[in-house]
Amino acid sequence: MKRVFSGMRPSGQLHIGNYLGALKNWVELQKKYDCFFCIVDYHAITTPFKPAEMKRNILELAKSYLASGIDPKKSVIFIQSDVSEHAELTWILNTITPIGELKRMTQFKEKSKQYPGYINIALLDYPVLMAADILLYKAEIVPVGEDQLQHLELTRTIARRFNKIFGQTFPEPKAILTKAPRVMSLTDPTKKMSKTDGEGIALIDSKETIWKKLSTAVTDPARIKRTDPGEPKKCNIYTLHQSFSSKEELDYVADGCRKAKIGCLECKKILAENIAKELAPFRKKYTELSKNEDLVYKILVDGAKRAKKIASQTLIEVKRKIGLLI
Ligand code: AMP
Ligand code: TRP
Numbered sequence: 001m002k003r004v005f006s007g008m009r010p011s012g013q014l015h016i017g018n019y020l021g022a023l024k025n026w027v028e029l030q031k032k033y034d035c036f037f038c039i040v041d042y043h044a045i046t047t048p049f050k051p052a053e054m055k056r057n058i059l060e061l062a063k064s065y066l067a068s069g070i071d072p073k074k075s076v077i078f079i080q081s082d083v084s085e086h087a088e089l090t091w092i093l094n095t096i097t098p099i100g101e102l103k104r105m106t107q108f109k110e111k112s113k114q115y116p117g118y119i120n121i122a123l124l125d126y127p128v129l130m131a132a133d134i135l136l137y138k139a140e141i142v143p144v145g146e147d148q149l150q151h152l153e154l155t156r157t158i159a160r161r162f163n164k165i166f167g168q169t170f171p172e173p174k175a176i177l178t179k180a181p182r183v184m185s186l187t188d189p190t191k192k193m194s195k196t197d198g199e200g201i202a203l204i205d206s207k208e209t210i211w212k213k214l215s216t217a218v219t220d221p222a223r224i225k226r227t228d229p230g231e232p233k234k235c236n237i238y239t240l241h242q243s244f245s246s247k248e249e250l251d252y253v254a255d256g257c258r259k260a261k262i263g264c265l266e267c268k269k270i271l272a273e274n275i276a277k278e279l280a281p282f283r284k285k286y287t288e289l290s291k292n293e294d295l296v297y298k299i300l301v302d303g304a305k306r307a308k309k310i311a312s313q314t315l316i317e318v319k320r321k322i323g324l325l326i
Contacts, residue, residue: 004029005139005173007038007080007130010057011049014064015200016275017183017193020243021145025178027069029143035075036137036307037065039300042080042087043130046123047115062296064203067285078303080133085311089132090125092318096161097128106150131155135162135170136311142173146181147192166321180243186217189236204286207276214272219264220257229260237268244274 006026008018029035039061041054058079065077080086102108102124112119122129130151134142135158142152152175159170185191186199193200201213219237220230232238232254241250249270256262289296319325 001032001034002141003137003139004033004035004141004143005038005134005137006036006143007040007043007133008061009044010039010041010054010061011044011047012057012195013060013202013204015183015193015195015202016240016243016279017145017200019068019203020180020183021178022143023065023068025143025176026065026075029141030071030075033141035070036139037070037075037077038080038133038307039065039078040080040130040133042122043126046120046126047111048118059293059296062300063286063289063293064282066289066296066299067282068203072299072303076303076306077299078307079300082300082304083136083308083311085136085308085315086129086132088315089136089311089318090129092322093128093132093135093158093162094125096165097158099124101154101157102127105154107147127151127154128158131158134173135159136314137307138171138314139173140171141176143176143178145183146177149175149177162318166318169317169321180239184236184239186213186236189218201275203279203282205279206283207272210275210279211269211272214268214275215265217268219267223257223260223264226263227260230257230264232257237264237271240275241267241271244271244278249274 004026006022008014008022014023026035026037039058041058044054044057062077066072070077105127108124108126111123131154134155142155144152152173156172159172163169183193185193185197186201187197191197199213199217201210205213214237217237220232220235222228222234223230235257238253238257241253245253253262253267253270257267316325
């Protein structure tokens with residue numbers, strides 16, 4: 001069975017961008033593949049963080065994985081720093097990764113701009129740690145959002161280079177995207193929705209909060225007055241409808257917008273209902289898990305054991321190939 005690997009940073013509540021862009025695929029993939037879903041805490045400490053909040057964030061992310069339908073009987077859910085091989089393989093892969101390739105990464109440039117006082121070596125090294133995550137499990141499929149494609153391309157380059165220098169070891173992993181690989185911000189649709197953008201709809205948001213966030217969201221700028229017609233293709237709200245609404249509803253809001261038969265608020269109300277409906281099972285499961293966090297810890301401990309078994313084998317193989325183990 002082919003192996004799947006993916007991860008998210010424990011850096012705050014997940015939003016519908018994480019869900020539509022990645023998590024939704026994870027749940028589907030576990031039906032067909034051997035899946036590893038990681039909580040990448042070593043990645044999370046490359047940008048400013050509060051130690052006091054980290055433990056909570058890790059637990060919340062584990063709960064989110066489970067609440068979205070990741071089944072620990074089928075898939076391995078674990079914390080990156082519980083498996084020390086991730087850091088060790090990163091060190092080895094560092095030796096075959098030119099600094100220039102890392103300095104070119106869009107995410108590195110963006111984060112450097114966002115946190116000018118925090119440009120550390122680990123931030124630069126972030127994509128190599130990501131490559132180590134994937135390659136330790138010899139994963140062939142990596143479900144992520146569009147923003148991670150560049151990092152995945154680098155993982156492929158690193159795998160190819162390692163194989164060429166030291167002999168065939170790693171498969172070259174492929175990224176797979178969902179139908180909504182880039183969900184845009186509600187307040188500024190030129191930017192992607194992110195955890196730092198407080199207006200993003202969180203998976204645990206109540207119906208009221210979802211409505212509050214949607215009601216002020218930016219729509220097609222051509223619709224200044226209620227009677228101005230708009231173009232759904234230029235509207236972020238319509239794009240979201242495509243992920244949450246039925247064909248009939250899509251036709252209704254598109255036609256209503258183009259002919260100014262409905263206002264943006266009516267259109268948003270339908271969307272708010274549908275988002276709340278789709279996320280209801282998630283919220284329910286999340287609340288249940290919150291009452292039984294011991295179970296979540298147990299799943300993480302068991303996951304780390306299962307992950308370590310494979311990671312340690314790969315690391316031994318790698319050390320042998322480069323002549324470190326006699
Ligand atoms: P992060 O929250 O940056 O750790 O991202 C976790 C996963 O969600 C990655 O696979 C990202 O590519 C994906 N993701 C994050 N933000 C978005 C977004 N706005 N649209 C689609 N996918 C996203
Ligand atoms: N870099 C990814 C992000 O920011 C998270 C991540 C870390 C990841 N390691 C990974 C994703 C391995 C897929 C595979 O979203």
